[in-house]
Amino acid sequence: MKTADVLGTAVGNTFRSRTRTILTILAIFIGGFTLTITTGLGTGINQYIDQTVAGIGAEDVMTVTHEQADAGLDSGPTEYDPDAVELNGPGGATAPGRSAIDPITADDLDMIAGIDGVESVEPSKRVSVDYAQVGDGTPYTMSVGTFVPGMEVELAAGSQPDLDATANEIAIPVDYVEAFGFDSDADAVGATIELGLTDAVGGTHVVDAEIVGVSEAGLAGSLGASPNPALTDALYEAQQTGAPAAQAERYGSAIVRFDPAAGDDATQALKDDLADAGFAATTVEDQIGAFKTVIDAIVLVLNAFAVIALVAAGFGIVNTLLMSVQERTREIGLMKAMGMSSGKVFGLFSTEATFIGLLGAAVGVGAGMAVGLGLGNVLATTLFADLPGLMLFAYEPLGVLSIVLLIMAIAFLAGTIPAARAARQDPIESLRYE
Amino acid sequence: MTTPVLQVEDLRKSYGRGATRFDALKGVSFEVRQGESLAIVGKSGSGKSTLMHLLALLDRPTEGRVLLHGEPAERLQGAALNRARNKTFGFVFQQFFLTPGQSVLENVILPLKIAGVGRAERKRRGMAALAQLDLADKAKNKASDLSGGQKQRVVIARALVNDPALIFADEPTGNLDSATGSSVEEILFRLNREQGITLVVVTHDEDLAARCDRRITVRDGLLVDVDAEADAELGEAAA
Numbered sequence: 177m178k179t180a181d182v183l184g185t186a187v188g189n190t191f192r193s194r195t196r197t198i199l200t201i202l203a204i205f206i207g208g209f210t211l212t213i214t215t216g217l218g219t220g221i222n223q224y225i226d227q228t229v230a231g232i233g234a235e236d237v238m239t240v241t242h243e244q245a246d247a248g249l250d251s252g253p254t255e256y257d258p259d260a261v262e263l264n265g266p267g268g269a270t271a272p273g274r275s276a277i278d279p280i281t282a283d284d285l286d287m288i289a290g291i292d293g294v295e296s297v298e299p300s301k302r303v304s305v306d307y308a309q310v311g312d313g314t315p316y317t318m319s320v321g322t323f324v325p326g327m328e329v330e331l332a333a334g335s336q337p338d339l340d341a342t343a344n345e346i347a348i349p350v351d352y353v354e355a356f357g358f359d360s361d362a363d364a365v366g367a368t369i370e371l372g373l374t375d376a377v378g379g380t381h382v383v384d385a386e387i388v389g390v391s392e393a394g395l396a397g398s399l400g401a402s403p404n405p406a407l408t409d410a411l412y413e414a415q416q417t418g419a420p421a422a423q424a425e426r427y428g429s430a431i432v433r434f435d436p437a438a439g440d441d442a443t444q445a446l447k448d449d450l451a452d453a454g455f456a457a458t459t460v461e462d463q464i465g466a467f468k469t470v471i472d473a474i475v476l477v478l479n480a481f482a483v484i485a486l487v488a489a490g491f492g493i494v495n496t497l498l499m500s501v502q503e504r505t506r507e508i509g510l511m512k513a514m515g516m517s518s519g520k521v522f523g524l525f526s527t528e529a530t531f532i533g534l535l536g537a538a539v540g541v542g543a544g545m546a547v548g549l550g551l552g553n554v555l556a557t558t559l560f561a562d563l564p565g566l567m568l569f570a571y572e573p574l575g576v577l578s579i580v581l582l583i584m585a586i587a588f589l590a591g592t593i594p595a596a597r598a599a600r601q602d603p604i605e606s607l608r609y610e
Numbered sequence: 611m612t613t614p615v616l617q618v619e620d621l622r623k624s625y626g627r628g629a630t631r632f633d634a635l636k637g638v639s640f641e642v643r644q645g646e647s648l649a650i651v652g653k654s655g656s657g658k659s660t661l662m663h664l665l666a667l668l669d670r671p672t673e674g675r676v677l678l679h680g681e682p683a684e685r686l687q688g689a690a691l692n693r694a695r696n697k698t699f700g701f702v703f704q705q706f707f708l709t710p711g712q713s714v715l716e717n718v719i720l721p722l723k724i725a726g727v728g729r730a731e732r733k734r735r736g737m738a739a740l741a742q743l744d745l746a747d748k749a750k751n752k753a754s755d756l757s758g759g760q761k762q763r764v765v766i767a768r769a770l771v772n773d774p775a776l777i778f779a780d781e782p783t784g785n786l787d788s789a790t791g792s793s794v795e796e797i798l799f800r801l802n803r804e805q806g807i808t809l810v811v812v813t814h815d816e817d818l819a820a821r822c823d824r825r826i827t828v829r830d831g832l833l834v835d836v837d838a839e840a841d842a843e844l845g846e847a848a849a
Contacts, residue, residue, distance in 0.1 A: 177723055177724050181723050192711050403783065513666070513695065513701060514721045515695035515721075515725070520724075540795050604668050607707070
């Protein structure tokens, strides 16, 4: 028998007991549908994270801190180190008891700058604002982030804070627009905002800045306001007023720029060099990677459930085909008596199983994609209206194809049991079978 | 003299072992000559079905050997054995063994499909075989929609389609009324006469056996001395 005939015959046999085949396909459908939904969810969320990467930081930047010594759980209480600073920098309103690390000093900055592959290094100036106020309006608390070169705020109105400007500029989160009494996002652009903060010795300062943009709420990073470097410097200077000179030159972390085009190996080499010098470096990719790892882990667990459903469906295939083998005993015997090889008999039944798998996968994956995309569209305008750009479900051709192939592989494996039984049949016994 | 299609030499077949050992055939030797019609006669349990299975190379003897066209059949393995079964033999069974849901044509071309004959060629030869048995108009009907006689004719068409050297007919008329039975017999003997296809009929029907050129009788796993019995019969007739 030619391979094409084996395929054709197997496909034809699939529909010989229609009800049974349809029920089996239904079982696979459920597994395929679930797997498609969960995979789509993972892809969708990860795509959204990728889109918001620019909002969290730039890809040519890594955050460098001193390596934390003996931070393990087994090491017991950490010895007090008077030189240690909170990660959030001095003078910040951080909760006590957080793990403290050695500060980055001016010497450290020089040392980092000397490492091969470092294009530039600057201290990360963490500032903490007590309140923000527009005109005589109500003051609100506001967190101010660090706006790294290359980073982009997702704007609802206005423009990105100008990195090179000498004037103080800030982009405020969209939530504050109404609170500050502006009529619209566009209305807020151009207004002046007062930022109040407390210095190292308890004095209060007010720094003015121009609102140049209004940022959309994102998944991460843009919950706070984004200042330009000029504003960060002004705020930091105010915050350091009265601090001992020794402390002014100490930072929680430093920001290193490198050339990401040099490749992953070069980046890793740079990290290793920094590690040798006693620093820990984290790129934006690392941070996102951690995020994605969590998402992937959740999706993996969900997928595992879908695969369990598929394995159950696989037993359905075993059952269906065992019944078919039983019913077609004489036919199998006749074909073998007529010179059909055991291999072709095996091929006939395993192809039938795989085809049932293909049908179930096609229907299940199709329905899963339709439901996922439909639901995603509805959710994007309702539940996730505040997270623009978030499509909860997304599908890549390769991912969809691999689901279909996975289901067909499971179906084939299930089919090998009845196929092997059919192949083993003795033509005489089969023809005698009444 | 031409080589016999099939030769069997001291054929023995046993099932089970030890105390439950059962000897179905206890040493059988004969030959099936090219173009003849041979009846294998015997009561049920006599070993005639076992003999047919061994002749059709569906089973291996415990001892002795089968020669196909003068070649020992035990030398045929795997693909060669399957090819020999496919090209050499056609089968006509009492229970038809048609696939009910498939069309008559699809049933008939099954041996060609197994042989790997192309689609167009299959259809052509299938239709030719059906035409030969006056079933061309039933080609598209489902096999299950036919009468018993029609079904047996489809089975003969299927046995015929791959131009076999030999057709095995196992109680070919067993499930048919006498009128349809005799028309089926007629077809089989006509094929034997006109196309030179060797015919081996396994039956317990004396009348059918009598129509064959030659008959061998199996009793308790042994051949009954054919010539002696024939002589005896002749003697009785003369007396």
